[in-house]
Amino acid sequence: xxxxxxxxxxxxxxxxxxxxxxxxxxxxxxxxxxxxxxxxxxxxxxxxxxxxxxxxxxxxxxxxxxxxxxxxxxxxxxxxxxxxxxxxxxxxxxxxxxxxxxxxxxxxxxxxxxxxxxxxxxxxxxxxxxxxxxxxxxxxxxxxxxxxxxxxxxxxxxxxxxxxxxxxxxxxxxxxxxxxxxxxxxxxxxxxxxxxxxxxxxxxxxxxxxxxxxxxxxxxxxxxxxxxxxxxxxx
Amino acid sequence: xxxxxxxxxxxxxxxxxxxxxxxxxxxxxxxxxxxxxxxxxxxxxxxxxxxxxxxxxxxxxxxxxxxxxxxxxxxxxxxxxxxxxxxxxxxxxxxxxxxxxxxxxxxxxxxxxxxxxxxxxxxxxxxxxxxxxxxxxxxxxxxxxxxxxxxxxxxxxxx
Numbered sequence: 001x002x003x004x005x006x007x008x009x010x011x012x013x014x015x016x017x018x019x020x021x022x023x024x025x026x027x028x029x030x031x032x033x034x035x036x037x038x039x040x041x042x043x044x045x046x047x048x049x050x051x052x053x054x055x056x057x058x059x060x061x062x063x064x065x066x067x068x069x070x071x072x073x074x075x076x077x078x079x080x081x082x083x084x085x086x087x088x089x090x091x092x093x094x095x096x097x098x099x100x101x102x103x104x105x106x107x108x109x110x111x112x113x114x115x116x117x118x119x120x121x122x123x124x125x126x127x128x129x130x131x132x133x134x135x136x137x138x139x140x141x142x143x144x145x146x147x148x149x150x151x152x153x154x155x156x157x158x159x160x161x162x163x164x165x166x167x168x169x170x171x172x173x174x175x176x177x178x179x180x181x182x183x184x185x186x187x188x189x190x191x192x193x194x195x196x197x198x199x200x201x202x203x204x205x206x207x208x209x210x211x212x213x214x215x216x217x218x219x220x221x222x223x224x225x226x227x228x229x230x231x232x233x234x235x
Numbered sequence: 236x237x238x239x240x241x242x243x244x245x246x247x248x249x250x251x252x253x254x255x256x257x258x259x260x261x262x263x264x265x266x267x268x269x270x271x272x273x274x275x276x277x278x279x280x281x282x283x284x285x286x287x288x289x290x291x292x293x294x295x296x297x298x299x300x301x302x303x304x305x306x307x308x309x310x311x312x313x314x315x316x317x318x319x320x321x322x323x324x325x326x327x328x329x330x331x332x333x334x335x336x337x338x339x340x341x342x343x344x345x346x347x348x349x350x351x352x353x354x355x356x357x358x359x360x361x362x363x364x365x366x367x368x369x370x371x372x373x374x375x376x377x378x379x380x381x382x383x384x385x386x387x388x389x390x391x392x393x394x
Contacts, residue, residue: 059299061333068292074378075296125382130393139386141372144393198385200300200307 005074008119015115016040019108019161026169029104036104039093043105044112046089048073051082079190080207087183099175106182107164113186114157120150128196149196153189160185176222184215257327259335263318266342268352271317275369278313281391282369286317286350286361289325293378294360298333300381308388309338316340319347319359362387366394 020036023029029036055076056063063070086109087102094101120126127139128149136145164178191208275282285301287294305314316339318326323343330341344350347357355361355374364373364387372394373387 056296061295061299066292066295069296072293072296072378074380075293076300076381125380125386127386129389139390142390144390198382198389200303200381200385 004123007122008116011119011122012112012115013041013044015118015158016044016108016112019111019165020105023104023107023165023168026165028107028165028168029100034094034097034101034104036101036108039090039101040105040108040112042093043086043090047082047084047086048077050085051077051079054078054081078204080204080210083186083207083211099179102179103168103173103175103177106178107161107168110157110161110164110182110186114154114161117150117157118154120154126150128193128198147196149193152196153193156189156193157186160189174222176218180215180218180222182215184212184219187211187215255328255331257324257331260327260330262323263326263330263341263343266317266344266349268349271342271349271353274315275365278365278369279367280311280313281367281388281394282313282315282363282365283388283391284315284317284353284363284365286319286355286359286363287329288319288321288359289329290321291359295329295333297360297378298329300379300384301339302334302337304384304388305337305339308392311392312388314339315342317342317344317349319344319350321345364388364391366391368394370394 017037020029020040023036049070052070052073052075053063055078056066056069058078059076061069069075090102090105091098126148127137127146129147130136130144131147132145133147135148137148138145160182164182167173168178187208187210191205191212194203194205194208197203271284283301283304285297287298301314301316314337316330316334318329318341321343322345326341326343350361350363351357353363354371355363356376358376360378362375362379362384363371364375366372372391375383375387
């Protein structure tokens with residue numbers, strides 16, 4: 001029985017919970033009437049299932065005739081479809097209060113993703129392509145030092161989450177800005193770190209470009225279209 | 236009333252399944268621990284030795300990944316599948332269904348003793364990574380993910 005994957009999930013959930021708690025303490029989610037924690041967990045589970053199904057179909061394994069394979073998460077989760085599944089689930093669950101919900105989840109989502117990447121320490125999968133940089137790491141028994149690429153991604157995502165929390169607590173963000181900026185940042189971090197990851201397929205680069213494009217588009221529309229909202233929900 | 240549709244639906248699902256044609260898959264040669272040790276001693280290429288069985292659901296899940304890895308790195312790395320505690324028909328059906336196009340060679344170990352003799356366990360799947368001198372670099376227990384597989388292939392190629 002493997003528990004390393006579970007350990008990675010634990011770090012991700014902990015980071016998500018801590019961020020939502022921090023946001024609530026700062027009054028950032030005062031304009032949101034939904035339970036963000038419930039929506040976040042539901043969206044994460046839905047994203048995982050969609051991503052796993054997409055990975056199975058992509059690999060030519062029929063989910064109907066091989067239903068037990070769905071739970072073998074380590075067999076692969078397609079990142080792009082998982083992200084789309086999670087976002088659509090969150091949007092559906094918070095549809096009566098769409099932007100406050102998505103904006104309220106934005107920093108938590110970044111931190112949760114960062115936690116998942118940081119969970120590489122538990123999963124023993126932090127290392128990427130070879131590097132001579134002073135902070136490069138070596139796996140036990142090896143002479144090849146490598147980029148700790150998952151830690152780079154985690155730090156960048158945590159930094160994004162902290163910036164969002166700070167900006168939201170100052171009440172300077174218009175609706176849709178936090179969520180679209182988070183989407184674009186998550187795509188950018190994955191895109192920037194992808195060349196440092198060992199891969200067989202080149203990685204889902206198009207999905208990352210898609211996330212950046214959609215995020216930037218909504219960000220620009222959000223900034224232009226709607227008057228600013230303070231953290232307390234006052235225009 | 237709706238319940239009566241359940242058996243009909245189940246029947247349709249079963250009907251959708253098709254038996255696998257194994258005529259194109261050759262009989263898998265039975266190997267001993269000595270055969271595998273000799274293969275490791277005489278190899279001039281790094282080896283990825285994957286231990287699998289047709290009754291192992293996680294093995295089915297990682298098979299497409301191995302197929303992709305073998306297609307990508309098969310020119311530099313030798314991919315060997317070690318089928319354990321299985322029968323020929325089941326194993327050949329598995330290859331026909333999930334590893335048909337993979338440039339892999341397969342060996343059969345009906346007793347399941349070889350992985351234990353090589354330092355592994357009786358559990359499946361297992362993946363051994365050997366460098367070009369036949370030295371064990373990494374033993375991965377359980378389903379392997381793409382990053383780990385790609386990283387370990389890179390490691391054995393650099394040694």
